Amino acid sequence: MIDLLLISGLLAASIRLGMAIGLAAIGEAASEQSGIFNIGIEGIMLVGAFVAAWGSVHTGSPWLGVLLAMLIGLALAGFHALVVLVVGIDQFVSGIGMVIFGLGFSSFAARLTIGARPTAVPGLAALDLGVLSHIPIIGPILFAQSPLAYFAIALAVATGWVLKRTALGLEIRACGANAAVAEAMAIPVKRRQTACILFGGVTAGLGGAYLSVVQVNAFVEGMVAGRGFLAVACVMLGRRRPLAGFVAGLGFGLAEATQIRLQTLYPDLPYQFLVMLPYIAAITALVVGHASRRARPA
Amino acid sequence: MSSEPIVRVGLVLGFAVLIPSVFVLLAGHNPWSVLTTLLLYALGPQGWSEVLLHAIPLTLIGLGVAFALRAGLFNIGSDGQLIAGALLSVVFAPYFSGWGVTGLLIFLVLGFVGGAALGAFVGYLRAWFGTSEIIVTIMLNYVALQMVSYLIRGPMQESSRFWPRSYAIPEDCVLPIIVPGTRLHAGLFVALLMAMLCAVAQKRTVLGFQSSVLGANPGAAAYAGFPVKTLTLVVMAISGGLAGLAGAVEVAGIYQRIEENMAEGFGLAGIAVALIARLEASGIPLAACLFGIFFAGAGALQREVGLPFPLVWVIEAAMIFAAGALHWALAGRKVTA
Numbered sequence: 232m233i234d235l236l237l238i239s240g241l242l243a244a245s246i247r248l249g250m251a252i253g254l255a256a257i258g259e260a261a262s263e264q265s266g267i268f269n270i271g272i273e274g275i276m277l278v279g280a281f282v283a284a285w286g287s288v289h290t291g292s293p294w295l296g297v298l299l300a301m302l303i304g305l306a307l308a309g310f311h312a313l314v315v316l317v318v319g320i321d322q323f324v325s326g327i328g329m330v331i332f333g334l335g336f337s338s339f340a341a342r343l344t345i346g347a348r349p350t351a352v353p354g355l356a357a358l359d360l361g362v363l364s365h366i367p368i369i370g371p372i373l374f375a376q377s378p379l380a381y382f383a384i385a386l387a388v389a390t391g392w393v394l395k396r397t398a399l400g401l402e403i404r405a406c407g408a409n410a411a412v413a414e415a416m417a418i419p420v421k422r423r424q425t426a427c428i429l430f431g432g433v434t435a436g437l438g439g440a441y442l443s444v445v446q447v448n449a450f451v452e453g454m455v456a457g458r459g460f461l462a463v464a465c466v467m468l469g470r471r472r473p474l475a476g477f478v479a480g481l482g483f484g485l486a487e488a489t490q491i492r493l494q495t496l497y498p499d500l501p502y503q504f505l506v507m508l509p510y511i512a513a514i515t516a517l518v519v520g521h522a523s524r525r526a527r528p529a
Numbered sequence: 530m531s532s533e534p535i536v537r538v539g540l541v542l543g544f545a546v547l548i549p550s551v552f553v554l555l556a557g558h559n560p561w562s563v564l565t566t567l568l569l570y571a572l573g574p575q576g577w578s579e580v581l582l583h584a585i586p587l588t589l590i591g592l593g594v595a596f597a598l599r600a601g602l603f604n605i606g607s608d609g610q611l612i613a614g615a616l617l618s619v620v621f622a623p624y625f626s627g628w629g630v631t632g633l634l635i636f637l638v639l640g641f642v643g644g645a646a647l648g649a650f651v652g653y654l655r656a657w658f659g660t661s662e663i664i665v666t667i668m669l670n671y672v673a674l675q676m677v678s679y680l681i682r683g684p685m686q687e688s689s690r691f692w693p694r695s696y697a698i699p700e701d702c703v704l705p706i707i708v709p710g711t712r713l714h715a716g717l718f719v720a721l722l723m724a725m726l727c728a729v730a731q732k733r734t735v736l737g738f739q740s741s742v743l744g745a746n747p748g749a750a751a752y753a754g755f756p757v758k759t760l761t762l763v764v765m766a767i768s769g770g771l772a773g774l775a776g777a778v779e780v781a782g783i784y785q786r787i788e789e790n791m792a793e794g795f796g797l798a799g800i801a802v803a804l805i806a807r808l809e810a811s812g813i814p815l816a817a818c819l820f821g822i823f824f825a826g827a828g829a830l831q832r833e834v835g836l837p838f839p840l841v842w843v844i845e846a847a848m849i850f851a852a853g854a855l856h857w858a859l860a861g862r863k864v865t866a
Binding site: 325332 | 552556603605654658659661668675678679683842843844845847849853856
């Protein structure tokens with residue numbers, strides 16, 4: 232029974248800790264299916280986290296904060312689209328520029344507004360379905376997450392469905408597979424790619440907002456701490472399928488939740504080695520993922 | 530969008546100036562007076578040596594980033610490689626007590642080796658497993674940060690065990706100050722020497738040629754029979770080695786031990802330096818000086834005007850975008866001419 236409770240707590244926590252990565256992975260998967268990488272989502276998540284915290288503190292409504300984060304994500308992704316598709320800057324160069332910009336924007340603005348030290352941010356309450364949320368073991372996992380988490384699951388499924396089953400999805404995948412051919416087939420390539428990049432920006436902003444108004448209830452400089460890059464890794468692991476990328480994000484949540492529990496279980500072990508685990512897991516997963524892909528017949 | 534090149538160049542330069550200015554304005558300061566304060570400090574009697582001091586690691590890291598990027602490899606892990614280099618050299622430093630200049634040289638070489646080992650690992654994964662070097666280098670940055678955090682609180686901590694920092698390196702391993710009364714040290718010569726070596730490697734060696742081809746057209750490199758896998762590994766090793774050398778130089782020139790958050794953010798700045806110099810080794814020291822002005826100047830702005838230091842990142846990002854867009858702005862000339 233105690234084991235079951237432990238596992239239940241662990242799973243509930245991994246959903247909570249992996250959601251920001253998973254959210255960002257959904258949009259990045261769509262963006263990569265259309266042929267455009269955006270490693271700048273790390274920066275967009277940072278700005279999203281800050282803006283959501285700022286909006287939440289100033290208006291008192293975390294939902295407004297979340298909305299602002301989505302809008303700023305949209306704007307920053309729009310800039311990435313402009314720079315990559317119109318100006319023709321290399322997408323990785325633009326992405327790195329966005330990471331640095333996000334770092335600067337969020338830290339600079341945070342120090343001038345809500346303070347460099349963590350300020351308590353009004354957060355989104357977790358769902359409370361009364362009896363359901365309090366069912367032992369499965370209650371905390373299934374019925375007591377943030378409303379954003381349920382939205383994210385629906386979004387991952389819906390995005391996957393659109394990409395795989397609709398004419399629009401086929402067009403998007405055609406842009407990613409071979410832009411010249413797609414163009415010849417009269418598909419408005421740049422318009423489709425722009426839409427996907429913008430979508431990626433919104434989910435990255437949302438992922439950042441999740442961190443500051445759901446997971447931590449504060450803004451801390453650099454709080455994204457590589458989750459945006461992990462989201463890109465998740466998309467690689469999920470082979471650009473939104474749902475698979477989302478699940479991979481929750482997998483990193485599990486690694487994080489395990490790591491935190493191990494810290495309390497083994498206080499003698501230097502905690503730094505445990506903090507490393509999710510990052511090492513990412514490298515290992517990418518190497519193993521590639522090896523297994525190669526073993527499979529083409 | 531106008532296709533007139535002058536309009537385009539104007540747009541790009543305007544953007545590079547406008548974005549940081551907006552941030553300064555929002556912070557309630559006058560951008561013009563902030564800029565003059567920054568330049569007066571950076572080029573003034575106190576500032577110039579600090580500018581060069583920052584330019585030393587930025588040059589080395591920028592050279593490494595550019596070396597990899599010429600071969601089409603994104604090394605975003607300079608921060609981790611810098612730590613790996615600093616760690617390896619400081620681990621062995623106590624043995625070089627009394628060795629004089631030889632000790633210093635070995636100390637610096639070990640820095641290169643430490644960074645090169647980490648870079649080679651990334652190159653190996655990239656070449657043999659197809660693993661994205663972008664993601665792996667970033668992940669290794671976080672691993673390296675945790676490693677340093679552990680070591681300077683554990684096995685490598687100074688004997689008084691008060692501060693989270695390593696023991697001091699022996700005096701033989703310290704780079705001498707070259708201008709009395711400043712912090713400017715002989716690492717400047719190391720950086721310039723490396724810039725020259727890289728410029729030669731770029732233009733005159735088989736390695737430089739093959740990596741340029743690999744970067745421009747991987748298919749052509751494979752078709753020409755270049756050892757693409759080994760090349761990837763070697764290029765990443767050199768790139769990481771230069772960052773590792775930067776770590777050893779920072780320790781030998783400034784800190785004389787390993788401290789938490791030393792050289793923080795230099796990895797990303799090194800990418801900006803490499804991009805602004807258009808990956809040309811000869812231009813990298815100049816680009817590094819430009820960012821040295823921002824780094825040293827922003828420190829002064831924070832102290833004197835109260836503008837938060839992260840403004841540097843905003844400027845850096847604006848310059849990355851502007852440098853990339855200049856290509857677009859000038860390409861318009863070919864079309865119209």
